[in-house]
Amino acid sequence: MLEFFLLPLTVGAAAAFFGRKKQVDYERDIQTTFKHLKVGMNVRGEHVYPKLIDKDEKELYTRYVYQVPVGLTKKNLEPIQEVLQATLNKPIEVTFKKWLYIDIYHNETPEKVLYKDVPDRCGWVVPLGCNERGWHFHDFDKTPHCTIAGVTRFGKTVMLKSMMTYLIERHPDDVSFIIIDLKGGLEFGRYANIKQVGNVASSPAEAFESLKKVKVLMDKKEAVFKRNGWSNVVHSPVRERLFVIVDEGAQLAPDRFMTKEERTMLLECQRILSEVARIGGALGLRLIFCTQYPTADTLPRQVKQNADLKITFRLPTGYASQVAIDDYGAEELPSDIKGRAIIKTHEKMIVQTPLIDDEEMTKRLEVYRVEKRNEAHRTADEDFICFE
Numbered sequence: 001m002l003e004f005f006l007l008p009l010t011v012g013a014a015a016a017f018f019g020r021k022k023q024v025d026y027e028r029d030i031q032t033t034f035k036h037l038k039v040g041m042n043v044r045g046e047h048v049y050p051k052l053i054d055k056d057e058k059e060l061y062t063r064y065v066y067q068v069p070v071g072l073t074k075k076n077l078e079p080i081q082e083v084l085q086a087t088l089n090k091p092i093e094v095t096f097k098k099w100l101y102i103d104i105y106h107n108e109t110p111e112k113v114l115y116k117d118v119p120d121r122c123g124w125v126v127p128l129g130c131n132e133r134g135w136h137f138h139d140f141d142k143t144p145h146c147t148i149a150g151v152t153r154f155g156k157t158v159m160l161k162s163m164m165t166y167l168i169e170r171h172p173d174d175v176s177f178i179i180i181d182l183k184g185g186l187e188f189g190r191y192a193n194i195k196q197v198g199n200v201a202s203s204p205a206e207a208f209e210s211l212k213k214v215k216v217l218m219d220k221k222e223a224v225f226k227r228n229g230w231s232n233v234v235h236s237p238v239r240e241r242l243f244v245i246v247d248e249g250a251q252l253a254p255d256r257f258m259t260k261e262e263r264t265m266l267l268e269c270q271r272i273l274s275e276v277a278r279i280g281g282a283l284g285l286r287l288i289f290c291t292q293y294p295t296a297d298t299l300p301r302q303v304k305q306n307a308d309l310k311i312t313f314r315l316p317t318g319y320a321s322q323v324a325i326d327d328y329g330a331e332e333l334p335s336d337i338k339g340r341a342i343i344k345t346h347e348k349m350i351v352q353t354p355l356i357d358d359e360e361m362t363k364r365l366e367v368y369r370v371e372k373r374n375e376a377h378r379t380a381d382e383d384f385i386c387f388e
């Protein structure tokens with residue numbers, strides 16, 4: 001009986017001991033890092049290093065606060081994060097504002113997160129993923145357009161599907177989609193009969209027809225906005241949003257082996273997409289442009305410039321990463337973890353994106369399945385929720 005009570009005590013004491021030991025080790029490792037990196041100042045012949053003045057246990061991390069000898073600059077302290085992260089094999093954030101803060105996170109970015117575990121959020125937000133700091137979301141009313149890059153089979157289409165499902169589940173009456181699925185309609189064709197999906201184009205010619213309708217709608221909306229004196233959908237009574245999703249945008253890039261007619265058609269597609277990116281945001285259109293490798297040819301310049309959210313999965317080279325997110329890093333994402341992505345806005349972070357499969361998506365959206373008229377006879381107004 002006594003053993004029964006003693007066992008948890010012993011385990012608890014051991015855990016406390018090892019927990020404490022680990023933290024002491026961190027302090028020692030941080031101190032050693034200061035020494036090796038020579039992060040300190042010579043004061044009257046003696047080398048003075050930052051001095052630990054506080055330690056704070058937070059929910060997600062332990063914060064170590066250091067007093068820094070006067071004269072050290074942010075630049076002197078910059079290498080600490082990279083070295084400590086590699087040494088301790090933990091996510092670490094180093095900030096310097098009067099004191100030097102070293103935050104050592106308890107958890108690492110998970111290797112898999114499921115759509116069903118994504119927390120509920122309101123507004124025009126979608127889940128981006130989860131990392132050591134928890135879940136991150138993107139608000140399409142703050143940043144209307146987005147590009148997604150990444151080599152094949154690393155999670156671009158799954159990301160599109162999780163965004164789409166999340167938006168439909170939270171805005172069933174206000175959201176609509178025009179989908180340009182240039183993988184022959186294989187990925188999104190099965191969702192064509194969902195009420196919120198206006199149209200799924202599965203070839204460049206169908207994409208052209210869809211985009212012409214988007215252009216007509218955009219012109220109509222512009223007139224309505226002007227008539228009512230609205231400058232941005234966010235500050236208007238309009239509740240609806242139209243998402244234009246392009247999966248494998250490189251298929252819309254004209255090349256020299258095409259006929260003149262094909263090239264003209266694709267250039268027109270790119271021109272309309274550029275217009276959506278340039279003026280559509282204010283009118284309630286949101287563009288998500290996905291391609292394996294965005295280059296000057298495959299990603300219209302205006303689309304890239306106006307997409308302030310850039311997401312990339314693994315890419316083959318640092319150069320490709322520069323093209324996708326204007327920064328290095330995608331080439332270093334792990335090759336054995338699908339769904340690991342860099343999110344680039346005004347800042348940069350790594351997340352594990354939520355996994356949803358077709359079975360779950362179909363089950364969740366089944367309630368919105370409707371009979372639709374033959375595509376050929378549909379009008380632009382039937383393809384979208386009416387905005388007036």
Ligand SMILES: Nc1ncnc2c1ncn2[C@@H]1O[C@H](COP(=O)(O)OP(=O)(O)OP(=O)(O)O)[C@@H](O)[C@H]1O
Nearest residue numbers: 151152153154155156157158159338339353354355
């Ligand atoms: N977030 C994720 N978490 C775990 N596994 C994922 C995730 N996203 C994708 N995968 C796995 O990777 C596979 C390929 O994903 P996806 O179809 O999204 O790739 P893709 O980047 O669109 O490829 P392609 O460009 O060839 O179409 C999925 O079937 C799934 O098994």
